[in-house]
Amino acid sequence: MTTWSNGYRTDVTYTHGVYREMTPLLLDYASLCRGYLPLREEESFTFCELGCGHGVTTSLLAAANPQSAFYANDFNPNHIATARHTTQVAGLSNIDFYDDSFQDFLHADLPTFDYIVLHGVYSWVAERERKAIQAFIEKKLRPGGLVYISYNTLPGWAALMPMRQLMVQYAQRSTAATWPQKVQDAYHQIKDLANRDVRFFEANPAARQWITDIEGSDLNYLPHEYLNAAWEPMYFSQIARELAEAKVSYLGPASQLDQLDFLNLNNSTIDELASLQDIPFREDIRDFYVNRRFRKDIFARGLFPLPDAEQIEYLxxxxxxxxxxxxxxxxxxxxxxxxxxxxxxxxxxxxxxxxxxxxxxxxxxxxxxxxxxxxxxxxxxxxxxxxxxxxxxxxxxATVDARKQSTDRFNSFVIYRSRFYSQINYLASPLTGGPVHLSRISQLFLLAEREQREPIDLIWGLLSSQGQTMIKDGVSLETPEENIAWLQELHAEFHRMTLPALHRLGIE
Ligand SMILES: C[S@@+](CC[C@H](N)C(=O)[O-])C[C@H]1O[C@@H](n2cnc3c(N)ncnc32)[C@H](O)[C@@H]1O
Incomplete structure (x- = not known):
């Protein structure tokens, strides 16, 4: 482990995820639905992602919002090198990536921000880094600006904390050469242990369920989730207390599925929680009811409440x-x-x-x-x-045409890349200013359309030359005939179902 990483794993790069809740317009919608006015210009906001990994979400958002300015950091230079490659090939001129630590980023020459977002970071770093993040938000978030933050939550993690301990202990003792392999070894050891007469697993069925849940997880994800020196699931009240130091207060959940109480709580609980005036206490109690392991929240630097009639007018x-x-x-x-x-x-x-x-x-x-x-x-x-x-x-x-030029360039980059990788499963929409999920195979169908090539030959040629086959209903297809027949089915479905949806979103 390097000295600059303060215990965070930098010898394994992270996955290439895209998190749609970080889309500025969705954050604004979430804010409006909670009765607060989002305070920014649609055309020219400033956006910053902390601990951005390979920076895929921020690059995509920069492509979909070309008149706005995007910044992001991650101290792992492998991540930032990939992010800069994306920027160059996709021709993005409104984004700057820094391989700074949170401490160093505090002193970089940056504007103030309408949005500061961090996904999968805060409960995986040590207190020193959390303090730097707080200082960054305090210094750089504009009044009225929003923070999106996700983190491992208590009490949802409580019964599973010992599983992380086992993961660390077994991985450290594995003789495998790489951390992804060590994690795989550790996983098998834990699975074996759970099949023996171990009282802990009898008393904690959730721990046994966890073993099933994480089977098949991305091996680059697991070391980041479990093997950093710091790993601290937190109660909401702790997050709220720490972020209060940054002058921000709780606005509400980022996802509508978490905002709509009737999806999560029964009527008497909704009434009980509504009667609690102390918000951190209320949210902790809510987390006992729902036993959520991961929260995605919005905080704001100053809330601007709207009367009901004005909220409806905006919506x-x-x-x-x-x-x-x-x-x-x-x-x-x-x-x-x-x-x-x-x-x-x-x-x-x-x-x-x-x-x-x-x-x-x-x-x-x-x-x-x-x-x-x-x-x-x-x-x-x-x-x-x-x-x-x-x-x-x-x-x-009025802003869609300007956005379309840069989303087209970004989407071409993603689609061309899908010839070799199945990493970025999202395109950028000029209509939503955010991501749209699209599988690798659908991306390759788009590529064939654009290049006027025969799609099945193109895709089966690529897959077979890379030693890959298609999977249907969880089963790997063996023969070329089986693969080709399945690709033909998927192609018909792509034309019938996927393309009309992409057209609606201004893609193609
Ligand atoms: C679990 S990953 C999440 C990455 C990305 N936000 C995502 O969700 O795809 C946490 C990221 O934080 C970065 N990180 C950890 N400690 C950091 C620090 N002190 N300064 C900057 N980046 C840091 C890591 O390199 C890693 O990419």
């Missing part, structure tokens, strides 16, 4: 679209309270309407009023559909 002026293939929308979902079936007479017409294209919320409300559905139900449905990733709010129409 009504937002446009939404269906962001996925219509056929993939399911009305049945599992939430913390259990499996719920969404009301067909409310949800189906909204989804059908938004499948036709961008629609103002005021228009959706009017359309549903005709069907006898009251406006509060429509607002709630939009929040839920957005939380599920089915719908997305849209940036203003």
């Amino acid at each position: 009504s002026s937002m446009r939404f679209v269906l962001a996925v293939a219509r056929e993939t929308v399911s009305l049945e979902h599992r939430f913390t309270v259990g499996t719920l079936t969404l009301l067909a007479h409310v949800y189906e017409p909204i989804v059908d309407l938004l499948a036709q294209g961008p629609t103002y919320l005021s228009e959706i409300v009017a359309f549903m009023h005709e069907k006898g559905v009251e406006s509060s139900k429509v607002h709630q449905a939009l929040r839920l559909l957005t939380g599920l990733g089915y719908t997305m709010p849209l940036v203003s129409e």
